[in-house]
Amino acid sequence: RKEVEQDPGPFNVPEGATVAFNCTYSNSASQSFFWYRQDCRKEPKLLMSVYSSGNEDGRFTAQLNRASQYISLLIRDSKLSDSATYLCVVNMGVGSGTYKYIFGTGTRLKVLA
Amino acid sequence: DGGITQSPKYLFRKEGQNVTLSCEQNLNHDAMYWYRQDPGQGLRLIYYSQIVNDFQKGDIAEGYSVSREKKESFPLTVTSAQKNPTAFYLCASSISRTSGYNEQFFGPGTRLTVL
Numbered sequence: 635r636k637e638v639e640q641d642p643g644p645f646n647v648p649e650g651a652t653v654a655f656n657c658t659y660s661n662s663a664s665q666s667f668f669w670y671r672q673d674c675r676k677e678p679k680l681l682m683s684v685y686s687s688g689n690e691d692g693r694f695t696a697q698l699n700r701a702s703q704y705i706s707l708l709i710r711d712s713k714l715s716d717s718a719t720y721l722c723v724v725n726m727g728v729g730s731g732t733y734k735y736i737f738g739t740g741t742r743l744k745v746l747a
Numbered sequence: 748d749g750g751i752t753q754s755p756k757y758l759f760r761k762e763g764q765n766v767t768l769s770c771e772q773n774l775n776h777d778a779m780y781w782y783r784q785d786p787g788q789g790l791r792l793i794y795y796s797q798i799v800n801d802f803q804k805g806d807i808a809e810g811y812s813v814s815r816e817k818k819e820s821f822p823l824t825v826t827s828a829q830k831n832p833t834a835f836y837l838c839a840s841s842i843s844r845t846s847g848y849n850e851q852f853f854g855p856g857t858r859l860t861v862l
Contacts, residue, residue: 638789666848677837677853678790685848721789723851731845732797735780737789 635660638724640738648746651712655741657722658704664726665733667705669696672719672740681720682707712745719743750774751854753838758859760825760832768823768857770838777843779821780851783807784835793836796821797843825859833861 639658647653659667666685670678682689684705688697695708709716722738751772760766772779778797782790792805796815810829815821825832836857841849 642787668850675835675858677856680850680852683850725848733846733849734792735851737782739787739789 636738637661637736638722638738640720640722640741642739643742644744645741646744646746647712649712649714651745652708652710653712653743654706654708655720655722655743656704656706657738657741659722659724659726659736660703661724661726661736662700662703664703664724666725667696667698668723668725669694669705669707670721670723672721674719678721709743712743714745714747717743717745751838751840751852753836753854753857755857756855758857760859760861762861763827765824765826766859768825768836768838768859770821770823770854771819772821772838772840772854773819774840774852775818776840776852777818778841778849779815780839780841781805781811781813781821781823782837782839784837784856790837793823797845832859834859 637660669681671681672678682696684696684698693710697706719740719742721740724736728734754769780795781793791807794813796802812824838854839851841851
């Protein structure tokens with residue numbers, strides 16, 4: 635089983651729709667969680683950090699469920715400019731007081747006019 | 748503006764050549780990382796450094812080398828021993844690697860193509 639798993643998509647949604655992605659992780663000791671947005675042939679850019687139960691920023695809401703070991707990203711009122719790949723990243727301890735970032739392969743979103 | 752810069756943006760290499768990718772940050776971050784991204788795959792860690800003059804192998808270090816002589820700089824050399832070097836290379840930094848709550852920030856990447 636992969637350490638971080640995401641549905642690759644693509645999720646094709648009309649403008650204005652609400653869409654949600656899930657990301658599951660295997661290590662229960664994972665400390666923190668992040669959603670990054672990556673546009674085609676560009677670097678990942680931090681969208682949201684999730685340290686406790688969740689986080690909200692405008693149209694974007696991230697939820698963490700530690701019992702079931704998944705995080706979700708909800709996008710409300712989708713815009714054409716939201717079209718991108720969304721990467722789930724988990725930060726987990728690897729011993730000796732150090733941490734490692736584990737990346738999912740990303741979920742591709744296409745918002746259609 | 749604080750950030751991470753990488754150069755060049757595009758790099759073409761002949762088989763058998765070594766090439767060096769530049770990464771510089773002015774965020775005063777202790778930790779720096781090199782990742783490789785291939786189509787349909789997640790980012791894979793090549794090397795990381797927690798402090799000046801110290802670096803550790805990541806998951807796919809074979810065929811690569813790094814140095815960390817200055818806090819701001821973490822260059823990556825792709826050697827001729829790397830069997831399949833064509834990929835998108837991303838440099839990142841974080842405040843440190845000894846906290847589970849630090850975000851990583853990425854440079855714009857270098858796209859390497861072997862001819």
